[in-house]
Amino acid sequence: MKEFDYSRVPRYKFYNFAVKVFGPMFRKLYHIKHKGLENLPDDKRYIVAINHTCALDPVFVAIGKGIPGLHFIAKAELFKNPVVAWVITHLYGFPVKRGQGDKTAIKYAEKIIEEGHVLALCPEGKRIKDKNGVPQSAKAGVAIFAHHTGAKILPVAICCKNRIKRGEQVTVVYGKPITLEELGLTGDEIEKEEYKAAANQVMKTIAEMREKELNGN
Numbered sequence: 001m002k003e004f005d006y007s008r009v010p011r012y013k014f015y016n017f018a019v020k021v022f023g024p025m026f027r028k029l030y031h032i033k034h035k036g037l038e039n040l041p042d043d044k045r046y047i048v049a050i051n052h053t054c055a056l057d058p059v060f061v062a063i064g065k066g067i068p069g070l071h072f073i074a075k076a077e078l079f080k081n082p083v084v085a086w087v088i089t090h091l092y093g094f095p096v097k098r099g100q101g102d103k104t105a106i107k108y109a110e111k112i113i114e115e116g117h118v119l120a121l122c123p124e125g126k127r128i129k130d131k132n133g134v135p136q137s138a139k140a141g142v143a144i145f146a147h148h149t150g151a152k153i154l155p156v157a158i159c160c161k162n163r164i165k166r167g168e169q170v171t172v173v174y175g176k177p178i179t180l181e182e183l184g185l186t187g188d189e190i191e192k193e194e195y196k197a198a199a200n201q202v203m204k205t206i207a208e209m210r211e212k213e214l215n216g217n
Helices: 013-029 057-062 082-090 103-114 141-149 192-214
Strands: 033-035 046-050 070-075 093-096 118-121 152-159 171-174
Touching: 013 057, 046 057, 046 141, 046 192, 057 070, 057 118, 057 152, 070 103, 082 093, 093 103, 103 118, 103 141, 118 141, 141 152, 141 192, 152 192, 171 192
Parallel strands: 033 171, 046 118, 046 152, 070 093, 070 118
Antiparallel strands: 152 171
């Protein structure tokens, strides 16, 4: 695949074009509802954490009214096809080599936040294809990014009673931002287990949001 340029955080007109043109189509195909948009932080320097239900999760979140451009983490394998790579790149996606401690991608993610952009990721690290869609345990990454940059975490729950497909009702719920203090990440030296616990606290919040929405509470 073509080498991704990690040296700068770009701005692409294609992103806004795609959201404006294709957003209404996705809303109609998946009967998308957005709730909790009033919880979006005024400061764009935050991390969006999403439960990973399908490949379209970042799209469902990005087309909510008032959502700033989301720079999302995507698995490196998606960038092998040059056409797909171009589209993902111009939608602010960037590749990360999963399970390899990709330090270059990690530094780029931190740069995104430090420059005042919004980072989006799925803490679980991969799609949950079974388990009835219930959010699973998280990788430590979301907590590490938050601690290193001082960014808040905005939990977002993708909610659907059945497997997501055209015609199903998909509700995207934006929760209240979670601070470093709430996650216990205020010290300079954080142990690996503390990062893991904080990341799973984020996922627990997302799971509770999802359950509440699906149960109609």
